Amino acid sequence: xxxxxxxxxxxxxxxxxxxxxxxxxxxxxxxxxxxxxxxxxxxxxxxxxxxxxxxxxxxxxx
Numbered sequence: 179x180x181x182x183x184x185x186x187x188x189x190x191x192x193x194x195x196x197x198x199x200x201x202x203x204x205x206x207x208x209x210x211x212x213x214x215x216x217x218x219x220x221x222x223x224x225x226x227x228x229x230x231x232x233x234x235x236x237x238x239x240x
Contacts, residue, residue, distance in 0.1 A: 189226055196222045 185191035199219040203212040 189229060192222055192226055196226070 183192070187194075196219045199215045199222070203215040203219070206212045
């Protein structure tokens with residue numbers, strides 16, 4: 179299932195969400211929800227890795 183997620187801070191907001199999921203998972207080790215939060219963090223992180231690298235206006239003009 180795909181979802182469109184719009185965040186005002188862009189990729190930085192998603193990176194913060196990934197970090198928060200990992201911190202939450204560390205707070206409840208060995209629980210099913212901890213494993214779910216780690217899986218979500220991995221999936222978000224993988225999606226971030228597939229985004230194109232942003233370019234500046236100068237790079238686009240060259």
